Amino acid sequence: MAKKSEKTEKKHIPIVTKESLSFFEKYINNPSPTGFEWEGQRMWLDYLKPYVDTTYIDNYGTAVGIINPDAPYKVVIEAHADEISWFVNYITKDGLIYVIRNGGSDHQIAPSKRVNIHTDKGTVKAVFGWPAIHTRSGEKEEAPTLKNIFLDCGCTSKEEVEALGIHVGSVVTYEDEFMILNDRYYVGRALDNRAGGFMITEVARLLKENKKKLPFGLYIVNSVQEEIGLRGAEMIADYIKPHVAIVTDVTHDTQTPMINKITQGDLACGSGPVLSYAPAVQINLNKLLVRVAEQNQIPFQRQASSRYTGTDTDAFAYSNGGVPSALISLPLRYMHTTVEMIHKEDVDNVIRLIYETVLAIEEGQDFRTFKS
Numbered sequence: 001m002a003k004k005s006e007k008t009e010k011k012h013i014p015i016v017t018k019e020s021l022s023f024f025e026k027y028i029n030n031p032s033p034t035g036f037e038w039e040g041q042r043m044w045l046d047y048l049k050p051y052v053d054t055t056y057i058d059n060y061g062t063a064v065g066i067i068n069p070d071a072p073y074k075v076v077i078e079a080h081a082d083e084i085s086w087f088v089n090y091i092t093k094d095g096l097i098y099v100i101r102n103g104g105s106d107h108q109i110a111p112s113k114r115v116n117i118h119t120d121k122g123t124v125k126a127v128f129g130w131p132a133i134h135t136r137s138g139e140k141e142e143a144p145t146l147k148n149i150f151l152d153c154g155c156t157s158k159e160e161v162e163a164l165g166i167h168v169g170s171v172v173t174y175e176d177e178f179m180i181l182n183d184r185y186y187v188g189r190a191l192d193n194r195a196g197g198f199m200i201t202e203v204a205r206l207l208k209e210n211k212k213k214l215p216f217g218l219y220i221v222n223s224v225q226e227e228i229g230l231r232g233a234e235m236i237a238d239y240i241k242p243h244v245a246i247v248t249d250v251t252h253d254t255q256t257p258m259i260n261k262i263t264q265g266d267l268a269c270g271s272g273p274v275l276s277y278a279p280a281v282q283i284n285l286n287k288l289l290v291r292v293a294e295q296n297q298i299p300f301q302r303q304a305s306s307r308y309t310g311t312d313t314d315a316f317a318y319s320n321g322g323v324p325s326a327l328i329s330l331p332l333r334y335m336h337t338t339v340e341m342i343h344k345e346d347v348d349n350v351i352r353l354i355y356e357t358v359l360a361i362e363e364g365q366d367f368r369t370f371k372s
Contacts, residue, residue: 010297015202015348023047024178024198028188031116031173033085034103037061037224040081044197044222051204052220061224062236065204071217073364076245077203077354078233079196080226080312083189084336086172088117088151091162095155097126099172100146103227106336110149113338114175117153119165126153126172176338184344185269191340195330195347196248197222202351203358215363216243226312233315237323244285244324244361245316248350250342251276251303251329265303267331269343272299273350274329278309280317282324284367289326292357298349303329324367328353 016024027047032040041063045055052065063081084103091097097117101107111130116123129152130144142148151172155161178188186195200220207214219240223232226249237245253269254261267274275289293300308314309327317325330350333341 012345013348013352015206015351016344020198020202020205023201024186027194027198028178028190031085031118032081032083032190032194033118033171033173034082034225034227036085036118036171037081040194041222041224044081044201048201048204048220051201051208058236058239060232060235062232063222064236064240065201065220067204067207067218067220068214069217071215071363073216074219074240074242074244075216075358075361076219076221076237076240076242076316077200077358078221078223078245078247078312078316079200079249080193080224080232081197081222082224082227082232083173083192083194084227086115088166088168088170088172090168091158091166093158095153095157095161096129097151097153097161097166099149099151102171104336107146107149108144109337111144115151115172116175117151117166118171118173119167121165124153124164124166125175126151128152174338180344181341185341186344186347187339187341189338189340191332191342192250192335193226193248195250195332195342199248199330199347199351200354203355206351206355207358212359214358216361218358223312230312230315233312234319237316237319241320242316242323244365244367245313246285246289246326246328246354246357247311247313247316248328248330248354249311249313250332250335250340252335253331253333253341256333267301267303269331269333269341270345271301271331272346273353274301274303274331276303276305276309276313276327276329278305278313278327279307280309280314281326282317282367284369285324285326288360289328289353289357292360293353296352296356298353298356300349300353301331
């Protein structure tokens, strides 16, 4: 009789607690559109403060928690706080509202969605209207575009709309909220990338709870304005002047229909963090991530990016004369919709990978491949 294999499958280690999940849900549900992130940033900093020595907020709202602020060697772990949204662009005489994008908002999902219009007088409810199917029959179907989607807030005149506090430039977010699907997926709007902001706070929590002492300054950074060009990361990188940066963002799960694996890669929710290969990703820092993942039996996937990653990694890498930077991505389904999905185990494993990597970095570590 053959011996039973001694090799057993490693059991998943849960990281997210009941208390931290409660914060995550509130954080996701709170709107933080690009350029208007402050309420979410205040919430994020309040959660982070018990785990850091000091905090900092810059002029545009990027929030930072710092462990060992006086240490000369500086390591950044970073995510971005802003979510895609809409701007009011034109109010008709009949009280209907046309919009433009604030970030990469998807016009095709807009019809029949409920929204919140944010004003100085408070939140105004509205819907993206759309002609009934009965009125479209017998004619060529017209697809949703930026030119034909519109908001209806129940008003019949421009003056009535303006009386509610709505004006050109008012920001609009979807009202969809957080849920857990099949006890396996976290679902909601703005998981891109407030999931990242949540995960880096959990790294700080673990460091505190496990009484880990770091030989360098650790900067936990939640940047603003990523969705319109990595602007917040550019500003904070110039301020901190870090020696190392580890960025976390989302990437595409490619297992659902209508996605081409030849061009988008073969990535799956539930299969672990995604490590990127790109010019901005410093080769030796990336090798450290791989080594840490393998040593700690953390599952991971790989992704290649042509020219740039499209994340805050690019902003940190090309700042301050060049900062060794790497990207850890969280696989996500249905990006830039209101039903973004991430796997619970991937969230735990991204947290573990960042945490273990932070512990593996040495004070003053030089990531250059060779020296003159």
